[in-house]
Each structure stands twice: as C-alpha cells, then as structure tokens.
Amino acid sequence: MDAMLGKLLSARYKVINVLGSGGFGHTYIAEDTQRPGNPCCVLKHLTFASTDPIVLQQVRRLFRSEAETLERLGKHDQIPRLLAYFEENREFYLVQEFIEGQPLSEEIAVGPRLNEEQTIALLEDVLGILEFVHAEGVIHRDIKPENLIRRRSDGKLVLIDFGAVKAIEATVAEATGETNLSLPVYTSGYSASEQCLGRPQFSSDLYSLGMVAIQALTRLRPSQFPQDLNTGELIWRDHAEVSPGLATVIETMTRYHFNQRYRSVADALQALRQLRSYPGQQFRPKRTQSDSTVPPRDRSFSRRLPWQAVLVTTGAVAAIAVGAVLGRGLFMSTPNPLPTQTAAVSNSMQARISLGERSLNPWQTGKNTAKQDGVEHLAVGNYALAVASLSAARQADPSNPEILIYLNNARIGAEKSYRLAAAVPFGDDGFRSTLEILRGVAQAQDEVNRSGGINGVRLKVAIANDDNRPDVAESVAKALADDPEVLGVIGHSISDVSIAAAPIYQAQQLVMISPLSSAVQLSNSGSYIFRTMPSDRVTARTLASYLLNRLKQRRVAVFYNSTSTYSASLMTEFKDALFYNGVELVDEFDLSRADFDADDSVNQAIAKGAKAIMLAPDYRTSDRAIQVVQVNRRRLALLTGDSIYTSKLLKIAGGEAVGMVLGVPAELSRSTFQQRASALWGKTTPISWRTALAYDAAQALITAVRRNPTRNGIQRLLSQSDFSAAGADGIVSFLPSGDRHGNVRLVTISPLKAGSKTTYTFKPLP
Helix, strand or coil: CCCCCCCEECCCEEEEEEEEEECCEEEEEEEECCCCCCCEEEEEEECCCCCCHHHHHHHHHHHHHHHHHHHHHCCCCCCCCEEEEEEECCEEEEEEECCCEEEHHHHHHHCCCCCHHHHHHHHHHHHHHHHHHHHCCCCCCCCCHHHEEEECCCCCEEECCCHHHHHHHHHHHHHHCCHHHCCCCCCCCCCCHHHHCCCCCHHHHHHHHHHHHHHHHHCCCHHHCCECCCCCCECCHHHCCCCHHHHHHHHHHCCCCHHHCCCCHHHHHHHHHHHHHCHHHCCCCCCCHHHHHCCCCCCHHHHCCCCCCCCCCCCHHHHHHHCCCCCHHHHCCCCCCCHHHHHHHHCCHHHCEECCCCCCCHHHHHHCHHHHHHHHHHHCCCHHHHHHHHHHHHHHCCCCHHHHHHHHHHHHCCCCEEEEEEEECCCCCCHHHHHHHHHHHHHHHHHHHHCCCECCEEEEEEEEECCCCHHHHHHHHHHHHHCCCEEEEECCCCHHHHHHHHHHHHHCCCEEEECCCCCHHHCCCCCCEEECCCCHHHHHHHHHHHHHHHCCCCCEEEEECCCCHHHHHHHHHHHHHHHCCCCCCCEEEECCCCCCCHHHHHHHHHHCCCCEEEEECCHHHHHHHHHHHHHHCCCCEEEECCCCCCHHHHHHHHHHHCCCEEEECCCCCCCHHHHHHHHHHCCCCCCCHHHHHHHHHHHHHHHHHHHCCCHHHHHHHHHCCCCCEEECCEEECECCCCCECCCCEEEEEEEEEECCEEEEEEEECC
16 A cells, blocks of 8 residues: 555645556645545655755756746646645645546547537637647647546536656656656657657647547547658548548648648637638538447446546746756656556456457448448348458458458358457557558468368457557456467567566466567566567677678667667667677667757767667657667668668658668568468558568467367467478477577668659668
C-alpha cells in the first residue's frame, strides 16, 4: 500500500487514493478537510533523491514559476484551477481542481462518428481555449482526445495535461543521475513534424486539434491513414463524409509544414465562422453501419473515481524562460493505469478476439459494406452468405488481411478444423505492423487450405487485439490459453508485450511464436516460447562486425530510447559486441529525452571523434532517428536495426540516407515468397520482412500441427533439434532458447534513377 494514503499534508489535504506515479512524481486524490463537505482535489507530489542545495534551489524557483503559470491559466473556465501549492520537508506539492467528466477519446469510441456540425462545435470550443493559452505564451504540445474532458456539469470541453511541462525534467534528471526517466513531449500521430523534432510552434497545437477532428469524423486514428509520398500530407477525405469547406479548414490545420497552416488560432476561428455563414456547404452524414458495429464498452469503472480528475500542468513559460530543469514526475499528470485502460482490460475478451463474427477494425467497414455484411452473416452462422459477402469485400479491398482470414474461416463453416490465433495490436502505433503481420498469417492459412488443409483438416485463424499494451496482452493470453481449440499463438508484436504475455502461455502450456520481438530478455522465457525474429544479440553482432571489418571504424556514437525494452536491448548488445573487440563508445544519446536535439547531438558526436553512428530507435522515437539521418548529411557512417526499415525513411531522409546500412531479419527482393505475396495482395502492396516472419511463425505451427495436433505435441516437435519448416526466406528451426537459427541480412539504401526523377530503395549489401 502507498505510504501516502491517509496522510494529512499542509494540515489540510488528506490523501485518499492513488491516481498515478512515474519518474519523480506521484498523483493522488485528496480531500480538502478545511472546506465544507471535504471536497476532492488532485494533489501532485514531487520527489527526487538529490539533497544538493543548488538543485533544490533550482527546483524551488521553477516550482514557483510553474505555479504562477498554472494560476494564470486556471483563470480560464475550461482549464482546471490551481488551488494551492506548498513545500513541506523539502518536498513539493501542487493542488488542482478535480474535474469530473468523460474523455473525448471515450466519447468517440462509444458513440457514433461526430457529424459536421458537432465537429465544428468541437473545434470552436477547443480553439477558444487555445486562444487564451497562446495569448499567455504557452504551447500545449499534447492535444489529443484523452486530454479533452467533457465536463459532466455543463458538457463543455476542459483541456488538461499540458505536455510542454515534461520538457523541464532534464536538469533534475542529470543532477540526480536519473537520465533514463526522460520522455518525449508529444504523442505519436497527433504531433506535427516540427514538434517531433523538438521545435514546436503555436500552430503545432492547431495540427494536433485538426487530427482530433479527423478522428472524430472517421473514428480512425491518425497513424492509420496513408500519407502522400510526395507531400507528407495525410490522405483522409475518402474515410469521412464531410463538406469541402470543413475539409479545407481541417487540411489547412494539419499541413505537414507549419508555414502552410493557419498563422494563429484567430485565423482558424475566422475560417470556421465563414463556414457558419454558408450552411449550405455543410453536410450531415447519416449514421453508417460501421457506427453500430463497435462493441459496447464495459461501464463498470464509472463507479470508481473518475480518471478525468487529473493534474493539469503547463510549464511552458518556465520551460521557455529557464530551460529544461524539473523532473517529469512533477508534471506527469496522467494516472497510471488510466481507468480507460482498466476498463479495456476488464472488457469481455469477446470484444477482442474474433474468428470473423465481429470486425476488430470496425472503422474501416464504412467504405466496404460487404465486409460488414460478411461479419454479420458469420455471427449468425450463415456461412454461404458470409462467403459471398467476404469474397466481394476482398475484391473491393484485396490488400486487407483481416478480410481474407475471415473469408477462409467462413469457407470452413461448421466443419472440423484446427485453430491458431494471431495476437496483434490495433492501436495507434501498431496498426501498420498489424496489417503486415496478418498478411503473413493469412497467406500461410490460405496456402494450406487451398492445398487441402492439414491432413485433410482446414485451418481457422482467430485474431486477437492486444493494443500493444502489456496489461491487455496478459488478459488476451489468458483468454486464448483457456480456449482448448487454440493450438498455438502467432504473436505478440513488440518485445515489451511479448515478455508480459510469455509467462501466461508457459504456465498454461500453449506455444507462442513471436514474429517481431527481438529483445534478448525473451530468450529462455520457457519451453513454450519461440520466435522467428532473430534476437538483438545477432543483429548487434552483425552490425558491429560490419563496423569493424568492413568500415574499419572504431569510434562510434549510439542513439537509442532508454524507455524501450527493444531499444535498450539492441544498444546494450551492440556495446557488448564492441567491448569484446576492444572498442569503446564515444558517446550515447537518448532519443527519448525531452530536450533531445538531433543537430546538436550529431555535432557533439563529431566533436568527440565519432566516425559512425549506430541508431537503435523503437517505433516511438523513429521520427527522431530519421531526423538524425537528415542532419548527419552523410558525414558519419550510419548503422541501424530493423525499426526504421520503412518507406518513411526513404521518403523523408532521401539522399541523406544513401549508404546507410540496416540489419534486417529477411531480404525478399528476389524471393518466390514475395512473388506469391504480391499475387495474393496486389502488386502495389509492399511486402515487408514483418510479413515474412509472421508467415514463418505460422508455417512452423502448421508443420507441427500436421505431425501432432495437440498443444504438448506441438511444443515437443518445435523443440526437437531436427525440426524444420519451409519459411519465406529460408528454413525455420529453433535453438533450445526458443530463438531462431539464422542470421540477419544487411541491406543498404541506394538511389534509383527514372529519367529526371530520383527515388530511393533498399537493396542487399554486396
């Protein structure tokens, strides 16, 4: 139990519950014992280990500055008020207004899409708040649906959690040695390009709000939209029923370059007022079928303390005036876990696992009604109609693997079948990799079923959504393990999630083969845990060997994310590989630090004599890694793993990335697998190594099921030294640790000339 519970602070505030903790801070619900009725408030407690009087003085000065900023901002009716701040025993406390209501993220998820009039009202409401905030010299930096609360008392939106404050953590982190606690000051998908690079503008908030509006109109998260390869702009209009007028306003708010957006909040508001003046341009869409397919959420958590009562902090003025000084704990206001997260975990697994009776990606069905028809037919056992509808859906959207998996399941109907599960994320950051993973699984299922099945028995695949969250993955793993028909699991995706789920599969004796998790910590997790992705140790040693033997360089700087299991694992293994060869790193740069500056960091590395850079980002810091490639301007040799092996690297970095060397698990450019995959998904659909490794995991399980279709039998076969399965890029077999036999492939980036136009591509290293 937290030692603070029941404690009386400043002879007034009695701590009654924990909202969250992290870094240097803890957030609590407290009662104000000196007000009638002991009303609730939110109390933030800053703690850190340093007793250095200089550091304490810095903290005290900026703490007061922060409180003054909060006091000013709290004068707005739609920003929580600062109630008090005080210091007690050299520890610091902020007390803020308790807000009851519902986050916009939940409102969007549960209800239908917002229509045009509702979206304009949302924009006007939040722009009114931002007009005040920007006038105070503050950039919010973290506008997203979770930080907009629909206040219960009057239905107005309240803006919380001013993310700019997290930027002032660096000085305390350095002074106390806790440099691993830094976090980026933005949320992937909602943040503008300049903000991801550490240079936010006032129009960065407009970009984020525009993304919120797009999500409200489409129920599609920002990371799930394709981008125009030439301009970097999101392609979203075809997912929304929206008038040209409002679409133009939103597109101006979300321009890739800040110089092309509205110059101010006032300009954006004026554009919306002009829309109001011409109501004929507005379009109110009807509620589509897809709006009714979202499973109802478990509202049992509503009886608990509302998570919306969180601490709102700004710190932007302090950050701008003084620089990064305080630790993130003071301002880490988001509770942990969020009640919305808790609710998701407590939701019935029926909403997260599907054989086709429900779509786990319902926001896409609005543009493909045949898919929704097929799902509805499957749900009631009308298999012939489901096959017809899903066949039509696949013709309309041939690159969608969810449709093909459900179609194959529908073709089997009520006949005897074997069953595997694919555990993947449908959340913001994991969606693109989800499509790639599911394509590999669907291709393996389709091939085996078209060939007559496994000893005459066809294969069904269940899809499970873990949202790339360890807590959800644990619940998903238990649900899959409790289903006796599931013989094996292909998943999970990122290392942190696989590591969380592995003990459950091991305890309940269900084989898990992860296609993407590479962290060394997953090795030897248990006799039922395997992976087709080479471990970071293999990748690190391959890259270190190239650095020493091909490049003949012995001075290197490393860029990584200290908060990521994968990134830290790859960095550690690379350091170890260099150490055993008598090489020391010139310097290490943490991509996740709020004060990270790519240009300064590269210049520091050069000044210290580095001849090469090793990039080890995870998906959350990939944008910053790409910026390192850009600002390096080919001065230092560049090495990296698989995390930025993406078209985005080629598009954004372009010529600055030529010659960069990447270690990837599979090289498919001339493989028969890629030819088959292109025929299945369409020639314009990129086939990645992620698809290949998911295919390999499915093939390994199919091979084992063919010989012994029981859970224990599958595990024994996969563990045998002579086990092998035909994979996408070679043979699949496993070491006693559960790791895959084999090495990574080195590829480089090269230009492609097509007349006067130059593009860039990955090609095998000669």
